[in-house]
Amino acid sequence: MFLEKNLTKPVPLAGGGDRKAFRWLAVLAAFRAWLFLAILLATFEIWARVAYGGTFVFNPLNVKSIALFTVTPLLLGLGQTFVIISGGIDLSVGFTMGLSAVVTAHVYNWAAQFGNSGISLLVAVAAGLGVAVVPGLINGLLIADLRVPPFIGTLGMYGVARGVAFLLAKGTTVPVQGGLLGQIGNGETLGFPNLVLLTIAIILGMHYLLSQTRYGQHIYAIGGNVNAALRAGINVRNNTIALYILSALTAACAGIFYTAKFSAGAAQAGEPVLLDSIAAVVIGGASLFGGSGTIIGTIIGALIVAVIQYGLVFVNVEPFWQFVAVGVVIIISVLVDQIQKGARK
């Protein structure tokens, strides 16, 4: 039993024929992300066959590349899904990711003195995660205790994390010396890129947390009706703080992965990905008003963004069209949601 079944299921109605259009809209809205993905894949497949006589979807190299393309926006999007379901938003994740990437690189280099790359790795990962708790906690306190609107609070933190990350990196990238981090970041296990496998593990954890635990249930309740949640005795304050820490932690994972993949930490690592991650969540069916959204939806959303970006390059379209395409998909996605909500009333 997954919660998303309950949440995305078209709303049943005891209605006559005039409700038929509404019913179709509901089905369309519930599965719009899957539909988009299918249409995109089909389009690129036909395009590749007609223009190059090759295949797009059935080329393992493409699949692997898209999977790797998906990792960063998806990781940012996982935490963002929780935040958006609660009715908030976290704009700081892009630079929290950069901050973690830079700190991971610095600490990894510093820990080289212990002469054991395993220890270096552990210390660096712990530092990368640990440093992200700071912006996450501050975001949470600002929003839960000081009633700062999430958009403003995390926008402020976006600036702070950005500045601190660039200061720590002295305005440049921080190269990593030594092998283990790079080996993990670029290696494969059983033919699957390590970073993709690690991301899948994180996805499973986040999906479980959101759809199967009391914490996840409370996040939906907070997003659905915060007064009901309060009256039911749910600790909205602590849950909210935990949300923003969780969001910062998934961003930190993206930062650590970045440093592992490129053997260098960069403050701007997450900058171009922030909007992609929010796009992934929204395309995946989450409402910016809170109360709905799923991890599976966000995965599909992130795949859609990645397929657009990679696919357009693959079929040799000017890369700037990808911004247009992603933008159009976001707008259509939100429109379908609005129309369906309107029809319900």
Place this chain on the structure above:
Amino acid sequence: MNASNKDPLLDLEHISKRFGGLQALKDVSLTLYPGEVLALAGDNGAGKSTLIKTISGVHKPDTGTIKYCGKVIHLETPHQARDAGIETIYQDLAIADNLDVGGNVFLGRETVKRIFGLPFVDRRGMRQEALETLKDLDIHIQHPESPLRSLSGGQRQSVAIGRAIHWKARVLIMDEPTAALGVPEQRKVMEIIEKLKKSGVGVIFISHNLNDIFQVSDRILVLRRGEKVGERLISQTNHDEVVRLMVAG
């Protein structure tokens, strides 16, 4: 109904409450018996809200005592009141309409199943238990797996009542429960109140609609400017007298 030979569920004695210069309640006493519906009537600002908020732990009285099941209690928070079995159904429905029936009835008190030691929210179990409670109140939900936003206002109201009953509320405070509902749904809520009465719950019922009050209540207590200006058995009064008490004392 002859309630006087039972022990009262709730006994408020000489409650007063002042907000700055406003005397919101002045020496109000109230008794509620099990299986009884007590209506609170009064014009806007008469003190109805303050009175029920005092009973439900939102406000602390300046003077006076509250006895619940024979014992003096001091309610510090609405939470304590609810844990004790005093539940309020608010006009603005305290339900999360993106969750299903089970999720709402068990909101904040979700049950979990363990699978290999990992806790999993027991959606099916919660839904079944919730539906059973609702069935006892003669409430039937057509699509129990759907989020509550797909239900009518009356059905959502019923779920809120069902939640209170599921958690063994003994005193149920209903603030304008029919205000936002259509006529058939109002009737349904009235039926539910009759059911609650039979099961021994004490109901405090606030309504602007005297017809509703006369239909389900056993007694009526009229407030005016924070004071109790009259208390009548429904069987021994009529609309005119109640209105006279409300406006003129």
